[in-house]
Amino acid sequence: MAVPTRNQEKAPLTERTSPPDWYTLSTEDIRQKLGTGPSGLSTEEVKERLQRYGENVLREEARETRLQVFLRQFKSVLIIILIIAATVSFLVGARLDAAAILIIVFLNALLGFSQEWQAGEAIEALKKMLVQHAVVVRDGRQEKIDASGIVPGDIVLLDMGERVPADLVILDATSLEVDEAPLTGESSPVEKDPGVLPPETDLAERTNMAFSGTTVVNGHGRGVVVATGMETEFGRIAGLSQRVKDEQTPLARQMDRLGRDLGVIAIAIAVIAVAVGLLQQREFLEMFLIGVSLAVAVIPEGLPAVVTLTLALGIKTMMRKNCLIRNLPASETLGAVSVVCTDKTGTLTRNEMAVVRVRTPDAEVAVTGTGYAPEGEFLAGEKPIDPLGNPGLRQFLRTVLLCNHATLALEEGGWRVFGTPTEGALVVAAEKAGLSRDDAPEAAEEFSFNSTRKRMTIIYPEEGGYVAHVKGAPEVLLSRSSRVLLEGTEVALTEDLRAALLAEIDGYASSGLRVLGAACRPLPDGIEWTEDAVEEDLVFLGFAGIVDPPRPEAAEAIRLCKSAGIDVIMITGDNPLTAYAIAQNLGLSSEGAITGADLEAMSDDELEVRLKKTKVLSRVTAEHKLRVIDVLSRERAIIAMTGDGVNDAPALKKASIGIAMGIKGTDVAKESSDMVLVDDNFASIVAGVAEGRREYDNIARFTRYLLSSNAGELVAIVGALLLGLPLILIPIQILWINLVTDGLTAIALGLEPAERDVMQKRPRDPDESILTRNAYAVVLILGVWLGLLTIYVFSGLYEVDLDRARTMVFTGLVIFELYNVLNFRSFRFPLHQIGFFTNPALILAILGTLALQVLVVYVPILQIFLGTAPLALADWGLLVLLGLPILIAGEAYKIIRLRLEKTAAD
Structure with a gap:
């Protein structure tokens, strides 16, 4: 067909260049529809089609900018509530409080941004997938061009090792095989040949087409482009992916729900407290300050930062387990x-094809070894044998080695096969036996494999003549064989033996093995070297069972x-x-x-x-x-x-x-x-699932711990208000406890090792709140205990020295919460079972928090900043003794619970 010019009438191109029926059309019909011919397109026609169809590139989703990724870190409801709290604190003059909250919010956002942006940079994607260059026929000449310039109707040449640049219909092929695993999931290379297929043919079965993004692993061929860019199968799936929206993770949903709940509680309690105070004839400014203190007490300011840091540390742990996490919540x-x-x-x-069994007419052997390393044994039963000492096995391995295009090479990182995985497996098996192609003569003739013949033949010169070595589908070779090799001697292939071998072939296939047969034939003088003439009267040598072994x-x-x-x-x-x-x-x-x-x-x-x-x-x-x-x-x-x-x-x-x-x-x-x-x-x-479960368990631990601590502060402030006492804690002291005391210990809780039965529990309900009914009860009980204990300490001191009384309450809450954090190391197991020192980070956090509290109480500049006064050593001793029952009660509860569970199980 002549190449159309501007003065010739052209067949109109279809508006959509990748209809589902290209594979059903003849070559002539396709050329007519696309207005092309053997000489390819003209330069003018290419320009026009580039204008009409655009470049052969994928339309990418616009990547988020750094600013967009950073701002996305503020979408959490809890973060928004903290920003509101900081704003209110600033408006009432508590600027230090506001600054502290905003610093925490900013650092949290910075940590989340850093993790996500680095992950995005590490996995830069779509641009690398398309072929950079391709060889096309235009104006009757071969040209090497940028693949983005390919248009529908171009004639493209394909060769081994090259990526297919667009969707093509095959015009001609010689031993052409394409790896389509990236597109269809098919693990074996697909043989490609021109032809017409029925309309219902699945994508993976379209052997007359080659698709963009796949790789030629054997042979060569030529095809006409029927689709480019987003119209290819590759592009269609990429577009489908772009339309899929990201869904919020279970943890993000739970944190948003928790943030909304805490926001409502904070506002409600603050409003009620202010109203009660005003009814008690207290000054409005004092009550507004109390309301702000209550709001600060309700909200665990350190929680978002602790969650983010815990997830970031978990990501590093997962990386050591070979799991690269791209965004924080995914872990x-x-x-x-x-x-x-x-x-x-x-x-x-393992994604490494390997011969595991070889069946010759007189023996069956197992082949050991993994991967492509030519190391392993041949076993008859349990006994190793010399494969070259068995004439039938030796001839089988020699034939599959010679009738083969794959090569094996030792590179940095290990052995690698060049060629199809199946042929590579046969080469490896032959080399395990000590055979090599290095001393083989040059092949005299080859009849290539295709899906119709289901066999290939290579003829080699040997002493006294030529020998045809054939490999392919074993049932096809059996049908063309008249003899077998038994103990080194050719004997007639009986129908009973043929039937027995066919049954064994079916058995291999049904057990998940890919089966490949081998045969040979010394060629008589004067025979015509044609496929039909050579591939008759074969000597059947046996078949191999090949598998991609399970890890x-x-x-x-x-x-x-x-x-x-x-x-x-x-x-x-x-x-x-x-x-x-x-x-x-x-x-x-x-x-x-x-x-x-x-x-x-x-x-x-x-x-x-x-x-x-x-x-x-x-x-x-x-x-x-x-x-x-x-x-x-x-x-x-x-x-x-x-x-x-x-x-x-x-x-x-x-x-x-x-x-x-x-x-x-x-x-x-x-x-x-x-x-x-x-x-x-x-x-x-x-391993990643186990780590993810550990992360969630720890997030649940420190969330409940933080809320129980905040509940204690809340009970203390509200209780003091109802009893007509002065403000028991000022906002900056509450903020110090929430961010520093609770923050350090909560981060350490995030490093708690997994419990021993972490992978014996069923997956949690994704809609279950991080605060279950039992968790709420625990938070409430501990909160009331901590709050009443704090009021007890305050009520005996405030009339004598208000600053010292607040310092005692402030320090007491720190000590009480350090006892409390030990309760939350496990919801089920007491300390003597999990080990007191199994989380050294927590021990350091407790000691560090105590050291900071000592500085806050005795350093003058910090006394001014936090409103503290010096305490006597006896004061510290009293607070330590008052807090001890918190830990004892928690341990007693766990011991009793475990005994009840054991009794119920028995």
Whole structure:
């Protein structure tokens, strides 16, 4: 077909260049629709199409500026309440109080901003994914151009190792294989050939197309561009990801709810207290100061900063566990996960194909060793054997080594395969036996593999003639074989033996192994070297079982998930039989597997029921993953979704926590995720869940501790007011306790080690408040105790010396709360069980707080700042004795509770 010029009539281009039916059209129809031909497009036509369709680039979401990320740190309800409190304090003249609150708010925002911006910088995404250059045919000549300049109708040349620059329909191909795992999840390279496919063909089965962002791993070919930029499958999924909105994390929702509740309580108590004081004929200015003190007492000013710092420290811990967290709340959300939807390849498995069994007509051997290192043994039963001492096994390994394009090389970091993973596995197996291609003669002829032939042949010169070495689908080779090799001798292939071998091949496949056969044939003189002539009357040598082996730690990780009440669902683009077999090997119980086609036929209600028992999903698309998340979310599940490809990006963004793979993950997947799994290992996710649970438990501990302390201050101030006593604490003293005393010990509580049964508990209800009914009761009881104790101390001293009385109350609250913090190290286990010194940070915080309080009481400038007066040593001794029952009562309660639980269990 001639290349259209401006003086020729052109076939009109479709408005949308990537309709779902390109793969159903013939090459001639496609060329006609796109107005192109063998000589490619003209320069003028390219310019016009660039104007019409734009550059071959993805439309990216505008990244937030530094200012936007910083301002987002102030969205919390609790932070807004603190800013209001600071404003009120400033207006009534308490400028030091206002400054202290604003400094804490600013530092909290700075810490959150720093973490998020650094994570964003570390995972810069979409730009890196597109190909930078491509070879096209234009005006009848080959040109190397920037891939952004490709337009629909361009003819693109593909070669091994190159990324596909746009969506193409294949025009011709020679041994062309493309790795489509980033797009479809298919773990094996896909063979590509020109042709026409039926309309219902799934994306993963469209063998006559190559898609943007995938990689050519073997052969070469040529294709015509049918879609560019956002119209490609890559772009469509990226656009789908951009439309998915981020959801608020459970912790953020709970903190906002807590902030609203505290705000209402603070205003209500302040208003009531002021009203009561005015009824008592107190001065308005005095009562306004009391109202401000009450508001400051209700709100735990240090809580946002302590939460942020705890999450930031937790992120560093998770990084040591190979979990790179991109935003602060995600670390805690990981601990709330109730369902993990995980990929198979590389996450549950090693992503390294390996030969594990070889069956020759007269023997079956197991092959040991992991990865691509050519180290391992060949075992007959339990006994190691010399593979080269068995003529049939030696010939099988020699054939799969010679009929092969993969190479094995030792690089920095380990052994690496160049070529397809399956061919690489065969090379590794041959080298484990001591064979090498280094001394092999140059091949004389090759008949390439394709999906129709399902075999490939390479002919080598050997002594006395030529030998054809053939590998491919074992059932195909068996059908073309007439002989087998038994104990080094060629004998006739009987129908009984053929049937027995076919049954074993089916057994290998059903156990999740990829099966590849080998055959050979010494070529007689005068034979015509054609595919049909050479690949007949073969000597069948046997077949190999190849597997991507499960990670050794994955089974234990799945068992841990089960004990922790976490559902694990395998979602993969791989073959259902393979996926199901891997799940069984890992101990992931499932009633069969659901395919993408099955899922399409189900209603949401049916899918919800199936997902309770079926934990393996295969051949799924990006839309399917989003639907699975929607269905699982019906029961308020907190869902972790792992992924590595472009097709995973929308689901990663929609899930409660998206987990991208650090090694084999695409940049798009990483950009859409909340967490990057540095080692691609499922076991690291489970370690992260345990750390996330520890974080949440500690956040609950110090939140309840802070609120119980604030409740004590509140009871003391209100109680004193009702008894007609003077203001028991001034605002700056309350602020010192809330920010310094409580802040230091709360931060140390955030470092409390995980309790021993942290992974034996079911996931928490994401809608459950961080303050449960029992927690409110504990906060109230401790608050009343602390408050009444404080009033007792104050009432005996204020008439003699008001400043000394306030100092006693101020110091007493500090000491009482240091006792109280020990109660909150665990809600269940007493100190003698968890160990007094297992959290050294808390011991240092207690000692540091006491040292600061000594300075506040005795340093003159601090006395002026905080309104304190010197205390005698006897005063300190009295306060220490008065506070001791707080700790004794807490320990007694835990001991009694544990004994009751044990009795009930027995």
